[in-house]
Amino acid sequence: MHMSGQTAFTGAAKTGPTLISLKDVVVDFATRDRVVRAVDGISLDMPEGGFTALVGPSGCGKSTVLNMVAGLLKPSAGSVTFEGRPVDGPNTRVGYMTQKDTLLPWRTVEDNVGIAFELRCRRSERGDKAARVAEMIERVGLKGFEKHFPSELSGGMRKRAALARMLIYKPSTLLLDEPFGALDAQLRLIMQKELLELVDASGMTVVLVTHDLEEAVSLADKVVVFTSRPGRIRAVRDIPIPRPRDPATLRFTDAFRDHCAALWDELRDEVAAAMATPHA
Numbered sequence: 312m313h314m315s316g317q318t319a320f321t322g323a324a325k326t327g328p329t330l331i332s333l334k335d336v337v338v339d340f341a342t343r344d345r346v347v348r349a350v351d352g353i354s355l356d357m358p359e360g361g362f363t364a365l366v367g368p369s370g371c372g373k374s375t376v377l378n379m380v381a382g383l384l385k386p387s388a389g390s391v392t393f394e395g396r397p398v399d400g401p402n403t404r405v406g407y408m409t410q411k412d413t414l415l416p417w418r419t420v421e422d423n424v425g426i427a428f429e430l431r432c433r434r435s436e437r438g439d440k441a442a443r444v445a446e447m448i449e450r451v452g453l454k455g456f457e458k459h460f461p462s463e464l465s466g467g468m469r470k471r472a473a474l475a476r477m478l479i480y481k482p483s484t485l486l487l488d489e490p491f492g493a494l495d496a497q498l499r500l501i502m503q504k505e506l507l508e509l510v511d512a513s514g515m516t517v518v519l520v521t522h523d524l525e526e527a528v529s530l531a532d533k534v535v536v537f538t539s540r541p542g543r544i545r546a547v548r549d550i551p552i553p554r555p556r557d558p559a560t561l562r563f564t565d566a567f568r569d570h571c572a573a574l575w576d577e578l579r580d581e582v583a584a585a586m587a588t589p590h591a
């Protein structure tokens with residue numbers, strides 16, 4: 312475990328070139344009567360092909376970090392770069408799954424997944440639409456449910472549809488904000504395993520926000536613990552557990568438990584600190 316400081320954290324189990332880099336990032340939000348510092352001096356490098364999990368108490372700036380990588384928010388100070396260039400405007404290389412799956416309730420599964428073609432894909436690609444939609448729906452295990460509306464699906468199926476809608480853009484990087492938070496424990500394990508298979512097969516880079524330490528250790532090769540607000544980096548831990556991994560059985564191994572215990576040692580104080588201060 313390295314402790315936080317002014318240096319950027321590197322040295323994950325995966326050692327590709329740096330894809331995403333945050334340097335001395337500060338984010339201030341102006342509210343009606345004051346300025347809230349959400350993020351306070353974060354430096355973090357994420358390698359291409361790496362799987363990084365961000366954990367920390369609610370309100371510590373995790374979603375804010377994803378928003379900056381996605382290009383939806385600019386830092387107040389410091390820099391956020393992607394492939395060596397400052398993120399300036401919406402980052403079309405990333406697929407972003409926000410905490411709420413925002414499927415359009417009046418559209419079927421296939422029309423939700425196909426919306427990419429209306430919004431973002433080049434006109435010349437539109438001819439492939441039906442085939443690409445079918446391929447993505449099959450890839451996430453929703454074949455047979457193309458004509459269903461979101462209200463006719465279970466929570467897990469809605470998450471799958473949201474995943475398919477994100478993957479159709481063929482993103483090189485996934486930003487996932489508490490993707491399985493609302494699912495029951497068993498379903499979460501199944502979805503985690505499917506995500507790992509997908510990511511391992513494609514070599515995508517992933518940044519996952521989760522409040523669930525076990526989820527972070529199961530999936531990631533680097534776990535970053537944030538302090539309570541304003542968010543700083545408290546600790547970074549590499550998780551050199553070999554892949555492929557099965558989250559359902561991994562949990563019973565000593566290595567898994569050791570990683571969780573060490574991370575909880577760091578997180579515990581921050582959760583307590585976050586509870587002691589009124590949440591903005």
Ligand SMILES: Nc1ncnc2c1ncn2[C@@H]1O[C@H](COP(=O)(O)OP(=O)(O)O)[C@@H](O)[C@H]1O
Nearest residue numbers: 340349368369370371372373374375376540591
């Ligand atoms: N648009 C905004 N305007 C004002 N305050 C915000 C805004 N977005 C986030 N915040 C505040 O910044 C802090 C960090 O938010 P967020 O990144 O959503 O935390 P997390 O995802 O870790 O729970 C919180 O205190 C939140 O209230």
Ligand SMILES: [Mg+2]
Nearest residue numbers: 373374375488
């Ligand atoms: Mg959040």
